[in-house]
Amino acid sequence: MGSRSAPSFETSGAVGGPIIPDKLAFRVSAIKQEYGGWIDEYSAYTGDLIRKNVNTNIDWAGHAALLWQISDNMSALVSAYHVENKYEGGPGTTTAIYVGGAPAPAGQTFNTQGRCITNNTRTAPLAQPNGAPAAAFIPTNVACTSAAAVPGTVYFRPGVTYGPFPQGQDIALATGIQNIEPATAQSDIVSATLNFDLELMNVKLISSYLRDKGHSDTTGGEEFSSTTTGAGQFTTLDPAHRGFPLFAPFYAATGSGNTGLFDGTNKRNGVEEEVRFASVGNSRFNWVAGVYFSNATTKIRYNYLSSVANDDLVMQELYGPTFAGPAGNTSASAARYGVVNNAGYQAQLAASIQDREIAAYTEWNVWLVPERLKAIVGARISGVELNYYQINYGQLSGRLPSSIGSVTQGHSSDSPLTPKYGLEYQLNDQSMIYATAARGFRAGGVNAQISQTICQTALSQIGITATDVPAAYKPDTVWSYELGGKFRLFDKLQLNLAAYRIDWNDIQATTTLSCGQGFTSNGRRAESKGAEAQLVFQPVHQLNFYLNAGYTDAFYVDAVTGPAPTLPGVSPLPSFNAGDKFNIPPFQASTGGEFDLPFGSRSNSYLRIDYTYQNAYNSGATFGSSGYGSNYFAGHSPSQNQVNLRAGARLARGLDVNVFVFNLLDREKLLVAPLSPGGGGISDGRGSCSPSSVNCSAYLSYNPFVGQLHQAPRRFGVQFNYKF
Numbered sequence: 231m232g233s234r235s236a237p238s239f240e241t242s243g244a245v246g247g248p249i250i251p252d253k254l255a256f257r258v259s260a261i262k263q264e265y266g267g268w269i270d271e272y273s274a275y276t277g278d279l280i281r282k283n284v285n286t287n288i289d290w291a292g293h294a295a296l297l298w299q300i301s302d303n304m305s306a307l308v309s310a311y312h313v314e315n316k317y318e319g320g321p322g323t324t325t326a327i328y329v330g331g332a333p334a335p336a337g338q339t340f341n342t343q344g345r346c347i348t349n350n351t352r353t354a355p356l357a358q359p360n361g362a363p364a365a366a367f368i369p370t371n372v373a374c375t376s377a378a379a380v381p382g383t384v385y386f387r388p389g390v391t392y393g394p395f396p397q398g399q400d401i402a403l404a405t406g407i408q409n410i411e412p413a414t415a416q417s418d419i420v421s422a423t424l425n426f427d428l429e430l431m432n433v434k435l436i437s438s439y440l441r442d443k444g445h446s447d448t449t450g451g452e453e454f455s456s457t458t459t460g461a462g463q464f465t466t467l468d469p470a471h472r473g474f475p476l477f478a479p480f481y482a483a484t485g486s487g488n489t490g491l492f493d494g495t496n497k498r499n500g501v502e503e504e505v506r507f508a509s510v511g512n513s514r515f516n517w518v519a520g521v522y523f524s525n526a527t528t529k530i531r532y533n534y535l536s537s538v539a540n541d542d543l544v545m546q547e548l549y550g551p552t553f554a555g556p557a558g559n560t561s562a563s564a565a566r567y568g569v570v571n572n573a574g575y576q577a578q579l580a581a582s583i584q585d586r587e588i589a590a591y592t593e594w595n596v597w598l599v600p601e602r603l604k605a606i607v608g609a610r611i612s613g614v615e616l617n618y619y620q621i622n623y624g625q626l627s628g629r630l631p632s633s634i635g636s637v638t639q640g641h642s643s644d645s646p647l648t649p650k651y652g653l654e655y656q657l658n659d660q661s662m663i664y665a666t667a668a669r670g671f672r673a674g675g676v677n678a679q680i681s682q683t684i685c686q687t688a689l690s691q692i693g694i695t696a697t698d699v700p701a702a703y704k705p706d707t708v709w710s711y712e713l714g715g716k717f718r719l720f721d722k723l724q725l726n727l728a729a730y731r732i733d734w735n736d737i738q739a740t741t742t743l744s745c746g747q748g749f750t751s752n753g754r755r756a757e758s759k760g761a762e763a764q765l766v767f768q769p770v771h772q773l774n775f776y777l778n779a780g781y782t783d784a785f786y787v788d789a790v791t792g793p794a795p796t797l798p799g800v801s802p803l804p805s806f807n808a809g810d811k812f813n814i815p816p817f818q819a820s821t822g823g824e825f826d827l828p829f830g831s832r833s834n835s836y837l838r839i840d841y842t843y844q845n846a847y848n849s850g851a852t853f854g855s856s857g858y859g860s861n862y863f864a865g866h867s868p869s870q871n872q873v874n875l876r877a878g879a880r881l882a883r884g885l886d887v888n889v890f891v892f893n894l895l896d897r898e899k900l901l902v903a904p905l906s907p908g909g910g911g912i913s914d915g916r917g918s919c920s921p922s923s924v925n926c927s928a929y930l931s932y933n934p935f936v937g938q939l940h941q942a943p944r945r946f947g948v949q950f951n952y953k954f
Contacts, residue, residue: 234400234943236266236283246295255297262290268943271320271410272396274403274935275481281410284320284402289313303427311419319412319447323937325403327395328915329467339393340934342474343464346374346383352555352565363628363635364568366683368460369549373469385550389466390478400943405475405935406449406488417442431507438502440526447491450684450746451534451626453544453566454480457687457918457931465932473917473931479547489544490536490576500526500585514600519592526585532678534577534626538563541571541625567625567683577624583676584617593650606652606666615643618676618702626683627696638679638701646671646707660718670708672738677701677749685745687918687930692803692856693795699749700793706736706752726764732784733757739790741805741851744860744918744931751805753790758812759783775823784812792856803856803921810852815844815867832882843871859919862926863912868899870941884953889946896944912937 239262246257267283295309327334350369357364377386395403421438454477456462462472481487506520538561545553545562553562564570572578593608619639623629629636652666680689682696689695714728734756742748760782768774789804822840829835846869851857873895878888918930 235268235945236286238266238945238947239264240949253299256295258292258294260290260292262288264288267318267320268400269320269322269324269402270400271402271404273408273487274392274395274405274476275408275478275487277394277396280404280408281318281320284318284410285322286318288316305425307423307425309421312416314416315414317413319410321402321937323912323939324399324401325397326936326938327397327934328913328936329934331914331916334934336397337394338934339391340474340476341391341466342389342476343373343466343469344375344389345371345387346377346380347371347385347387347549348380348382350384350549350553350565352559352568354568355556356559356564357569357628357630357633359630359632361633363633363682366567366628367555367565368458369553371460371549373464384552387548387550390476392476392478403935404487406452407491408485408487411447411491413444413446415442415444427510430510432510434504434506434508436502436504436506440498440500440502443495443497445493445495447493449488449490450492451681452477452489453548455933456684458683459687462931465934467934468915468932471916471930471932473933475933475935477544477547480544483543483547484540486540489540490534493531493533493535495531496528497530498526498528500524514597516595517593520590522587522589522591524585524587528581528583528585530579530581530583530678532577532579532581533575534624535574536571536576537574538571541576563625568628569623569625569630571625575624577622577626577681579620579622579679581618581620581676581678584615585673586615587673588613602656604654604656606650606654608650610648610650611645612648612671613643613645614671614673614705615641616674616676616702617641620676620679622679626681627679628682635697638676640676640702642674642702642704644671644673644705646705657717661716663715664713666710666712668710670710672706672708674702674704675738675750677703678747680743680747680749681745685743685747688743688745688747688860690797690800691744691859691918691921691930692792693797693800694793695796698793698796700751703738703750704736704752706734706738708735709733722768724764724766727762729759729761731757731759737786737790739786739806741790741792741857742860751790751792753786753806754788756786756788756812757784758814772826772828773823775821777819777821779817779819781817782814783816784814786810789855803854805855805857806851807855810855811847811849813849813867816847817845819843830882833880835879836877836888838876840874840876841871842874843869845869853924854921856921859921859923859926859929862919863914863916867901870897870899870901872897872941878949886951886953887948889948892945893942894944898940898943901939901941912939 242261244259248255265287267286269285270282271280271284273280291313293311298306300306327338348370352367354365354367372380374380377383418441419438424435426433453461454463455473455475457472463474464472465474503523504520508518509516541563542561545566553565554560555565559565561570589610589612591610596605598605621637623631623636648669648671650668654662654664656662677699680696680699710732712728712730717725737753737756738750739753740748740750762780765777786806786808789808790806792805795802820842824836824838826834826836848866850861850865872893874892875894876888876890878886880886913936915932915934915936916926916929917933919926920928
């Protein structure tokens with residue numbers, strides 16, 4: 231249960247045992263978890279409740295394994311694993327309303343600006359097969375109070391009053407879609423292992439098959455909330471900035487706050503094969519070696535589903551019922567984008583990515599001084615191939631399937647060698663120190679094409695168009711170093727210490743645009759360094775304590791150079807500055823303890839308390855980089871802390887009953903805040919901040935409905951465990 235949330239449930243179980251003694255055995259396990267949501271979604275148009283607890287999440291998984299002892303030195307293990315997730319589909323943030331950079335008072339209303347459209351006839355041609363993408367056309371319009379106010383007006387779009395709106399601690403306002411569209415994901419893994427225990431070595435033959443898929447529907451790209459010059463809507467409170475997300479004329483005609491949905495499907499299928507050889511026995515020299523092969527294909531389908539009728543209707547409500555052209559074209563949406571709506575598909579993207587790897591590896595463990603000093607040497611050499619094909623066309627890109635730029639395809643290959651070195655020194659039977667160094671490799675990938683129509687404003691801020699975004703990015707590599715020790719002291723204290731450093735080269739860095747889309751490119755160097763400590767202390771049998779603490783400093787050593795500006799008047803800016811931090815808390819700690827009190831001959835009660843903490847920090851792009859504008863309202867993570875409590879009894883015959891409270895003190899801190907004081911949540915209404923404006927005083931959009939991301943509220947419940 232939660233203090234304000236729907237009930238949560240968790241059910242799990244496992245059973246196993248011999249089918250034929252000493253020959254055949256099985257194990258089956260399953261778990262289902264339902265995390266009750268606490269956010270209630272209301273319509274921003276009517277104020278009516280759409281659904282309660284829209285951020286509910288349901289997971290379940292099952293695993294089955296069968297072990298067959300074929301002979302004394304040969305066995306076979308077959309296993310299958312399935313996991314499935316369903317997210318209710320509502321927002322994960324609540325909504326606050328901001329005006330002038332501060333929370334709006336109760337009863338706040340907004341008036342959109344009246345507009346006079348003076349030209350709504352397209353003269354430029356529509357996109358032609360095998361030609362260049364069509365140019366978008368936005369009808370000429372100006373602010374006005376009536377059709378008579380501006381000579382030559384062909385259509386007057388009057389202003390509309392919106393509000394007041396429901397507001398509250400757990401309320402989210404639906405400004406777009408007025409219903410809930412769940413998101414789902416599932417994965418299946420089937421594997422078979424043949425194990426041979428030979429006189430000289432152990433041999434394993436491992437085969438695996440992977441299949442996973444995900445599906446989601448999201449909104450976005452609406453013409454009436456666009457920030458592109460000439461499109462979108464203004465409010466009378468902020469008449470200089472577009473982006474107001476409500477449009478009553480379309481809602482009145484359709485009962486919907488969105489013209490369509492981004493429908494995304496991601497499917498992956500792959501196989502893995504491995505042959506592994508390992509030494510047997512406890513000799514001064516132990517080794518493992520093997521070969522590995524994998525082949526996976528990922529297929530992505532990303533469509534913007536919008537009926538021709540809705541697509542044309544919203545354009546006519548915005549720009550007039552006579553919006554058409556060029557000559558002979560009567561479709562308003564085709565006049566806007568230069569491409570006809572493809573039978574309900576306003577945009578279509580299909581991508582196929584094939585990853586293939588073949589590798590050989592080995593690792594040797596050698597006792598240089600028996601039972602004292604051990605050396606570890608290993609290496610892996612791989613052949614990695616990536617093939618990709620992507621076609622992206624439709625109204626939002628102005629392209630036909632055959633248009634120039636609709637298809638992106640390519641091939642890349644690499645042959646990385648990744649060695650590993652280590653030393654371990656055994657101080658005594660209970661303590662040791664160690665040092666390791668290893669090289670790592672991460673394959674390159676493909677960028678999804680950016681929508682020029684949706685992201686035109688964001689792209690223009692950094693001086694590029696969608697075609698300037700790199701189609702693919704290269705691999706990156708790391709060298710990691712670690713020095714540590716594990717110490718058992720006084721038979722009551724276990725202490726583990728480690729310090730590490732990671733040096734990146736050609737790091738893959740993701741630039742997020744203010745439109746919500748983004749791309750990955752290669753920077754030069756980055757570095758991560760830190761230390762970790764783990765302590766477990768048991769002063770008496772009934773009482774134990776633990777403490778975990780870690781410090782991390784991860785940052786770009788060199789500036790990450792983004793695509794060079796191709797638009798006039800824009801100075802080149804890096805995507806990230808040298809010294810910009812990764813989104814990792816510098817300091818994290820957890821501590822707690824458990825007290826056991828026996829009663830009866832085979833039972834005991836217990837009380838456990840846990841505390842977690844992470845400090846506040848800034849991360850992401852800083853001023854002077856192209857990513858600063860989109861990071862201004864999301865670059866600060868406030869400190870977080872939480873106390874959890876559990877009390878219960880372990881009874882005879884394997885029964886454990888306990889009650890628990892998560893977030894005992896009901897902390898609900900914001901998880902995202904601006905880089906500098908002022909505003910709150912993910913924004914304060916301003917959007918598309920200029921990268922050259924240090925405090926976002928220059929911005930291009932205004933949306934007063936601001937998402938607020940908080941810690942989950944207090945939860946409490948009871949748990950039963952039974953082992954038999």
